Amino acid sequence: MSFLCSGNKKIAKRLVKLRHFPTQRILDEICLLFGRKSNVTLFICNAICAHIKTKDEHIIDVWAAYTLKRTNSITFVVSLQEEEKTGKKEKAESIPLHKMINYSFIKRRVGEYSYEGTEIINHNAPDEYIDADAYCKLQDCVAKYSVELMKEHRYLSLVSVCSKRSTGYGSTSWELKLGNCIVLYVHTKHYIPINEEPFKPHYDGIPVDVREGAFIPFGRTAVEFLEHVQMGCQICGDNNAKGTLGCFIDHPQYGVCGLTCAHVLLSPWELDWVKTVKSGTSIWPLHSFSKKVYQPTKQDSSIGHAVQLIHKEGSGNNSGMDLALFKLTSRHPKSPDFPNASGVMPAGKINYEHWQICSMDRLNLRTERVVKFGAKTEFRNGVIEFDRLSVKHLNCSLQNEYTTITLHKQIEVRPQILSVAFAEPGDSGALVFLGGENDSEHTCIGIIEGGTTNGTVVVTPIVAILDELKVSSLKSFEAENTISEIHGRIENVGNEVQTVRSEVQNVSTKINTMGSSISGMQEGQQAISSDIQHLKQMVIAISTSPNTQQSTDSPNI
Incomplete structure (x- = not known):
């Protein structure tokens, strides 16, 4: 040529x-x-x-x-x-x-990757976890480089850490070596896009291990129609994608609202548009979106509409988020309970009385047990794996040039039982809790965004979410329960008063009946007295008559 x-x-x-x-x-x-x-x-x-x-x-x-x-x-x-x-x-x-x-x-x-990452996760043992000092160094390293790496490498989907390095996977010489490393999950291992440079072998002295895997937003399937919506129930948007109603918030401007992931309600191009809006936040009615929310499916009546849509990538020090806040207009919640589970509930089920929010300092406690309720998988237990995870959804339908979901400083959770997934598609938006000593005092750490092809789940920290929404806590039902109890007592007292009134009315009726009888007797007595008086007068009249006197003076015959 x-x-x-x-x-x-x-x-x-x-x-x-x-x-x-x-x-x-x-x-x-x-x-x-x-x-x-x-x-x-x-x-x-x-x-x-x-x-x-x-x-x-x-x-x-x-x-x-x-x-x-x-x-x-x-x-x-x-x-x-x-x-x-x-x-x-x-x-x-x-x-x-x-x-x-x-x-x-x-x-x-698309969606099929080697099992290297999954097998390594399954090989982790309690005595192989990373010590506190080394863990802090790994956190700092990921926070420092993850944003830059995501921008420079199109098919990089996850940035995490591990206590083992893998060599020779797929061959007879495969070996897992103990040693802390930064793990970079890519679309196809060994193959580098021609316009990109390869990953460095080390970042700040910490070795790199490249594996295959991807982040997948969770949005699909779930449950039943609820007369009053509950946390953990299935919701649906106009696009017919399904997710989970995570929690309720008493918003100072909008009133009682529900929270879920934006990708549950928005199409890819709508999600991309939100990122271009100032501060990555679309606020109703300033912007054109008026997304309705349905429960459990679009065939059912709307329960509200979106008032805030947020899509921010975040950075090494700030959590990214993909949120939809929607105002409830019907079927308002009456309790903090989750829907009834269809299957057997595991140990550590959520049955709390008071909301508690997990601070960022508490999130440093790696290997903590967590629990969640999602519309698809309901109650499941997990363990915190890492709290500085960076993820990017690899949208392979590149004929549609939509920017994919990218989120930094996320929490990574692995299943407590490796054969039982912590969450699946349809659980997006579900709340995740630290398992406390008292089941009634679970502490919320965040909401589920999606999962990875290695079986771990991505969670956005709740503290960052509340800061973004400018609210200090999730909705508390304690005051409402107290008011309901008072209303119940008042209603009971009212019923008792009504009963007393009925009894008094009955007694009054009986008294009136007796009074009528007595009055009748009195009238009879008066009639008799009148008759007696009349007879007396007749007797007197007869006794003073002249004929009577003459008859008295005549001799006896």
């Missing part, structure tokens, strides 16, 4: 438009001659990626990469649609990519 001598990008564009793509050998020569990050190399590789994507409907992402062993040889990473969305695993697996693609390539299915 003539532009190999001149490096003329215009000639390259003309050839690409005519679909005259270089062969693998010439492409590698271009990379060697002009550099893998040169405009010419990037332009040609991007054109080849776009061309490969047109080969089959199951191909949703293609990107050019190199390896540390072959820095000037380009390989294309081809991502196929995840099985859950196609339902046609056999068809997708049988796509003859080797006949369609005349370049070096590696095939990956």
Whole structure:
């Protein structure tokens, strides 16, 4: 090709438009001659990626990469649609990519990663946890570099820590070595995008271990219609995505509100728009969004509408967040209880009487037991793994250039029982609590944002959330319960008074009846007395009559 001598990008564009793509050998020569990050190399590789994507409907992402062993040889990473969305695993697996693609390539299915990270998590033992001083150094290192790393590396999804390093995974020489390290989870291990530099082997003297894995926002499935909504119940947005109503807040401006994750109510482009608004906060009615919230599904009546939508990445020292605050307009809560669990509740179930909020200092207690109730998985127990986690959702549908969810300074929680997930899709927005000595005094540490492909769960600290919302606490039902109790007592007294009134009325009626009887008797007595008096008068009249007198003086015969 003539532009190999001149490096003329215009000639390259003309050839690409005519679909005259270089062969693998010439492409590698271009990379060697002009550099893998040169405009010419990037332009040609991007054109080849776009061309490969047109080969089959199951191909949703293609990107050019190199390896540390072959820095000037380009390989294309081809991502196929995840099985859950196609339902046609056999068809997708049988796509003859080797006949369609005349370049070096590696095939990956979206959502499928090696089990290296999961196996290492499962290998952790209590006596292998990181000591306090080393843990603080790891925290500082992640806080210092995570934001920069996320920006510089497109397919980096998680920045965490571990007490073990992995070497030779996938071979017979795989070995886990004790030693604290920074763990970087990527889309495809060993393959580096051609416009990026490789990770450093150390950051501030702490070694790096690269593994495959990703952050996944949780939003899907759950439960029943509730006459009065409760924390932990399933909610749904206009986009029909499902999540969990985390908690209630008495907001000074909006009144009683519910809290969940913004990605439960918003589409990707809406979420991206919120990030561009001043301070990453959309406030109703100043902005155009008026998102309704339903429980449990969109087929049911609305329970409220969003009043604040927040999407901030955060930094090494400030927690990122993805929040939706919605004003409740119907089916208001009456208690702090969670819905009835459909299955067996584990030890450490949440049955609190008073809200407590976990301070940032308390979050330094790694390996603390935690518990949560989510719409999908209900009650589950977990253990805090790390409290400076950085995550980025890898949206492989790159034909839609939406900015993915990126969150810094998050809490990472692993399952207490490795075979039982701490949370699953549908649990986004659920509250997570530290397990206290008294089950009635659980302390809230944050809300669930999503999970990782290694089985851990991502939690946004509640202290940062309350600071952002400018409220000091979550809604307390204690005063309302007291008032309800007083109302109940008043109602009981009222019932008793009514009963007394009824009894008095009955007695009064009886007295009136008796009075009527007595009055009748008195009238009878008066009639008798009158008759007697009349008889007396008659007797007197007869006794004084002349005829009576004459008769008396006559002789006896």
